[in-house]
Amino acid sequence: MLELKNISFSVREDGMTKEIIRNVSMTIPDEKLVVITGPNGGGKSTLARLIAGIEKPTEGKIFLNGEDITEKSITERARMGIGFAFQQPVRFKGIQVLDLIRLATGKHLAVADACEYLSAVGLCAKDYIDREVNSSLSGGELKRIEIATVLAKASVLSVFDEPEAGIDLWSFQNLIQVFEDMRKHIAGSSILVISHQERILNIADEIIVLKDGQLITHGSRDEVLPQLSGDTTAVAGCCRLGGLAELRELKGEDFRC
Amino acid sequence: MLKLTETQIKMLEEIANLHHTPEGAYNIRTNGESAGRASTENIKITSKEDVSGIDIRIKPGTKDETVYIPVVISETGMKEVVYNDFYIGEGADVTIVAGCGIDNCGAHDSEHDGVHRFFVGKNAVCRYVEKHYGSGVGTGKRILNPVTEVYQEENSYMEMEMVQIKGVDDTDRRTVAELAAGAKMVVRERLMTHDDQRAISLYDVKLNGDDSSADVVSRSVARDNSYQKFDATVVGNAACSGHTECDSIIMDKGTILAVPGLEANNVDAELVHEAAIGKIAGDQLMKLMTLGLTEQEAEEQIINGFLK
Numbered sequence: 001m002l003e004l005k006n007i008s009f010s011v012r013e014d015g016m017t018k019e020i021i022r023n024v025s026m027t028i029p030d031e032k033l034v035v036i037t038g039p040n041g042g043g044k045s046t047l048a049r050l051i052a053g054i055e056k057p058t059e060g061k062i063f064l065n066g067e068d069i070t071e072k073s074i075t076e077r078a079r080m081g082i083g084f085a086f087q088q089p090v091r092f093k094g095i096q097v098l099d100l101i102r103l104a105t106g107k108h109l110a111v112a113d114a115c116e117y118l119s120a121v122g123l124c125a126k127d128y129i130d131r132e133v134n135s136s137l138s139g140g141e142l143k144r145i146e147i148a149t150v151l152a153k154a155s156v157l158s159v160f161d162e163p164e165a166g167i168d169l170w171s172f173q174n175l176i177q178v179f180e181d182m183r184k185h186i187a188g189s190s191i192l193v194i195s196h197q198e199r200i201l202n203i204a205d206e207i208i209v210l211k212d213g214q215l216i217t218h219g220s221r222d223e224v225l226p227q228l229s230g231d232t233t234a235v236a237g238c239c240r241l242g243g244l245a246e247l248r249e250l251k252g253e254d255f256r257c
Numbered sequence: 258m259l260k261l262t263e264t265q266i267k268m269l270e271e272i273a274n275l276h277h278t279p280e281g282a283y284n285i286r287t288n289g290e291s292a293g294r295a296s297t298e299n300i301k302i303t304s305k306e307d308v309s310g311i312d313i314r315i316k317p318g319t320k321d322e323t324v325y326i327p328v329v330i331s332e333t334g335m336k337e338v339v340y341n342d343f344y345i346g347e348g349a350d351v352t353i354v355a356g357c358g359i360d361n362c363g364a365h366d367s368e369h370d371g372v373h374r375f376f377v378g379k380n381a382v383c384r385y386v387e388k389h390y391g392s393g394v395g396t397g398k399r400i401l402n403p404v405t406e407v408y409q410e411e412n413s414y415m416e417m418e419m420v421q422i423k424g425v426d427d428t429d430r431r432t433v434a435e436l437a438a439g440a441k442m443v444v445r446e447r448l449m450t451h452d453d454q455r456a457i458s459l460y461d462v463k464l465n466g467d468d469s470s471a472d473v474v475s476r477s478v479a480r481d482n483s484y485q486k487f488d489a490t491v492v493g494n495a496a497c498s499g500h501t502e503c504d505s506i507i508m509d510k511g512t513i514l515a516v517p518g519l520e521a522n523n524v525d526a527e528l529v530h531e532a533a534i535g536k537i538a539g540d541q542l543m544k545l546m547t548l549g550l551t552e553q554e555a556e557e558q559i560i561n562g563f564l565k
């Protein structure tokens with residue numbers, strides 16, 4: 001269980017204080033898949049980075065299974081069981097996919113076992129296992145490898161920042177499958193996904209809406225989904241910023257952005 | 258079996274990946290003397306008369322043979338200049354594994370200056386692998402100053418892989434090449450310097466024939482107080498293409514100087530130089546730390562990958 005208590009995060013920019021996260025409190029319960037959605041620039045990635053320890057909150061505290069981890073480093077949090085798939089995965093010259101998967105598991109994994117993680121994200125393992133994680137990979141390939149490393153890490157809390165970004169429609173089916181499978185095998189862990197995708201929202205146990213750095217809504221899927229599609233202002237906000245377009249289409253409603 | 262000390266055997270593994278006496282042609286030089294030599298039907302190795310060194314003559318058309326010519330120095334204060342000439346016959350296709358290891362446990366500087374000349378015949382293919390390595394706890398320096406000259410005839414191909422990862426205090430490498438029509442040269446250099454080491458690598462590649470090409474790429478890491486200079490000049494004298502690249506990671510108080518040099522003397526010469534120097538990217542460290550590595554472990558992984 002992850003708890004954020006009154007988390008705020010601000011940065012100094014041009015001599016001004018810019019508030020990016022404003023007094024956010026939330027709980028990610030055990031064995032739940034929670035999706036955070038909301039307009040671009042709303043602070044979702046920042047929140048994920050705060051959870052992973054890449055940024056430190058200006059105010060507030062973070063607890064993992066009751067333990068205060070606010071001052072813990074990225075490494076310590078990773079070892080305590082937090083996994084994080086970046087919105088924009090990092091490229092490395094010379095490091096191979098196999099190396100990354102092995103580092104993620106912390107074991108000298110057999111090649112065949114490493115390949116399973118690639119297959120799970122819909123990559124033909126033998127074509128990718130030896131590839132370098134460099135600029136020769138497309139954005140979509142990189143994104144799926146990023147997801148594979150987080151699967152391989154087998155965390156207590158896995159955070160995925162817009163896993164669908166840059167993934168084509170065909171692979172998207174496969175991606176949904178990945179999260180459905182994770183949901184099925186969630187025992188002993190929880191999953192936090194930042195997403196705009198209807199189909200990911202549809203498998204959420206809970207949905208959180210974050211906007212302008214503030215938590216707007218947090219409830220079960222059945223409570224929040226109707227609000228998202230029905231509330232014109234929410235949809236307009238999302239349309240303006242490129243989110244939930246698919247949702248609109250699937251609902252067959254005609255919102256003009 | 259060759260008579261080698263424990264240290265020398267370890268060195269040979271390090272620099273030439275040799276675990277036993279090589280098959281085929283070889284010349285193993287230890288502390289200024291030949292510890293073992295073999296020629297084959299196609300590859301003849303003979304000592305030079307006038308100076309220290311050997312001639313390696315490879316018959317035209319020789320296919321898939323490998324020559325090992327590693328050098329090990331394990332005596333402190335040893336200084337030598339060695340001249341090796343390689344004659345690679347027309348249409349041959351061979352691999353040459355060189356490499357030099359210095360183990361210096363004493364107070365005097367040890368130095369090996371190898372002067373290699375390659376005469377690559379028409380249509381010949383040559384892969385040259387050279388690894389430099391230093392070890393030993395002595396205060397004496399480990400110094401390597403290789404000079405390499407490459408003369409490539411029409412449509413020949415020369416690939417050079419040069420690696421220096423650890424323990425060499427001072428190195429001044431000079432590589433010059435002249436390429437005739439259709440000849441192609443590929444150089445991959447990997448270098449890491451640490452402590453107070455100094456490494457200079459200078460290339461001067463002349464593309465003299467039409468359709469000749471050169472691709473010289475250096476990847477390097479400078480740690481601690483070390484200094485590196487990469488100075489690559491490609492001269493296009495014909496309708497040719499040349500590319501040089503220096504990609505470096507700088508750490509601690511290291512210094513890296515990359516000097517691009519392109520000279521086009523023909524309107525159809527296409528020459529490109531790229532150079533990038535920077536510290537390890539913060540997001541690379543962060544990604545590996547989110548997998549549970551410490552910052553130091555993450556750094557090591559990134560560097561090992563970069564120099565792989």
Ligand SMILES: Nc1ncnc2c1ncn2[C@@H]1O[C@H](COP(=O)(O)OP(=O)(O)O)[C@@H](O)[C@H]1O
Binds near residue numbers: 013039042044045046
């Ligand atoms: N370190 C930072 N310095 C300045 N501005 C930042 C920083 N991190 C995030 N921001 C800004 O905070 C806002 C929220 O960003 P982000 O968390 O990436 O939103 P989202 O993921 O919801 O699209 C954006 O306006 C972004 O430019």
Ligand SMILES: [Mg+2]
Binds near residue numbers: 044045046161
């Ligand atoms: Mg984001």
